[in-house]
Amino acid sequence: MHVDAMTAPQPLGRMGDIARRTQASGFSGLLFTETGRTAYLNAAVASQAAPGLELSTGVAVAFPRSPFVTAANAWELQEATNGRFRLGLGTQVRTHVVRRYGTTFDHPGPRLRDYALAVKACFSAFRTGQLDHHGEFYDLDFITPQWSPGPIDAPDPKVDVAAVNPWMLRMAGEVADGVHVHPLGEPGYLARHVLPNLAEGAAKSDRSPSDVAVIVPVMTIVxxxxxxxxxxxxxxxxxxxxxxxxxxxxxxxxxxxxxxxxxxxxxxxxxxxxxxxxxxxxxxxxxxxATESTWDGLEDALVDKYAGIATRIVLYNALADLDRLERYGAVAQRISSRCATR
Structure with missing residues (x-):
């Protein structure tokens, strides 16, 4: 079980220092939500400031960007991080997508499924020069060398999706590399909905449930x-x-x-x-x-709650107060080391 820190995107001039401090504190990675600033630009700055830090979008809004544009962004970040980038995608909600982004929101679940597959088809095209995706919502079949970033010396980025309801969780298990659980995702919900639906979806693709990362944000009171x-x-x-x-x-x-x-x-x-x-x-x-604890008890509290369930936990408020970051990072480092030996 890896432990990441979560941040909303910041002014680009600040992100380098935040990334360096996050890495030095002992976190495995840094996860970028997407709000008024874009996750991708912040991740690009972090990739240069803190080489070796694992980066992910958690989540970037999918539909306002074409699958090809998203794939190209992810491809460059995967190259910049030497294979340490995960692309996390989500639908957002109708009001934001239609009235703020000005784009289509019909059939968001099936559309996100097709979107994720289209992104993966673009990754293949960047290596082979052949783009051939024909889905329910996206048809992509044209690429030339001038408009392709070309192959990189890293595996394709992992593509994760945000999911809450059972259909979306099964879809994540079927076509994605991981699932971003909602911040309200307490252990009972994980047991009742997340794990069994992921397993059902994975079975459709002849995969093991362990092939699908479970990424869980954790609110702490410490x-x-x-x-x-x-x-x-x-x-x-x-x-x-x-x-x-x-x-x-x-x-x-x-x-x-x-x-x-x-x-x-x-x-x-x-x-x-x-x-x-x-x-x-x-x-x-x-x-x-939420998870409430003293500092000395936080490691055990999080391991007891999430080990064996989560692939990665993301500390929701570790970066809310940078004076506490090193204490959170020390806990994160101990958890990652402890779970690696299990």
């Missing part, structure tokens, strides 16, 4: 004093309430014993009551959807 942990709890409450406001994710909370949480949060969200949204996340929610 401190050696009650005051430290109290501050961390409030930050976690706000993050969980944000994710819990999305109706498509409500079943995760319902099945964990928190029925009605999403509806109550959405009522307050409509009024702009963000403090009220966070107040709906109780300490019982935190106990399920």
């Amino acid at each position: 401190g050696d004093t009650e005051d430290e942990r109290r501050t961390e709890r409030e930050l976690a409450r706000a993050s969980i309430s944000f994710y819990a406001s999305t109706p498509n994710y409500s079943f995760i909370l319902d099945e964990a014993g928190f029925e009605g949480t999403t509806a109550r949060i959405r009522e307050k969200q409509k009024r702009g009551d963000f403090k009220g949204m966070a107040s709906e996340i109780t300490d019982k929610h935190l106990a399920v959807f």
Whole structure:
């Protein structure tokens, strides 16, 4: 089990220092979400600043970019990292894709499946000069040497997809190299939905479930004093309430014993009551959807919770306070070393 740090993309002038500090602290890799800044440019800067650090997008929004453009970005990053880049793709939600990006969102699950296969077809074309993908949504069959980056001395990038519901998880198991679990992905949800559906999908492609990486973001509440942990709890409450406001994710909370949480949060969200949204996340929610510990206990808490389930865990808030980064990194390094010997 590898341990990565998560970051939202930063101004490019800052990213080199962040990448170097992340690597020096002991993390296996750095995962870039995509918000107002692009994940790919940040990953490019990090690849040059911290050679050897594993980089991934987690996740980049797929549909606003053609599969060929995405494949070319991933190909260059794979070359720049000497084979240490993973391409993580997601659908986002309809409002963002249609009203912010101005592109199509119809049939997002099947479209993402075809998109991932189209990206892999482009990787093959970069090596062979032959592009031949004809799917339900994407037809790609033209490439010339001038418009191809050409072969690289590294394997094709791994292609991971974000998935929440059972159909998407089965699709990830069938066609992707890994799955990005949602930040609300507590161990019960992993056991009930993620692992069995990935296995079912993998079987369709005659693969072992172990061929599909399970990438799990982890919210932590860490401190050696009650005051430290109290501050961390409030930050976690706000993050969980944000994710819990999305109706498509409500079943995760319902099945964990928190029925009605999403509806109550959405009522307050409509009024702009963000403090009220966070107040709906109780300490019982935190106990399920976050990991609370002292610094000395964090390693055991994370290993006990995720070893044997997750291929990679991604510490959601390790970079929120750079003064704590080295402490998180030391824990990450011990976990990676410990799990490697199992």
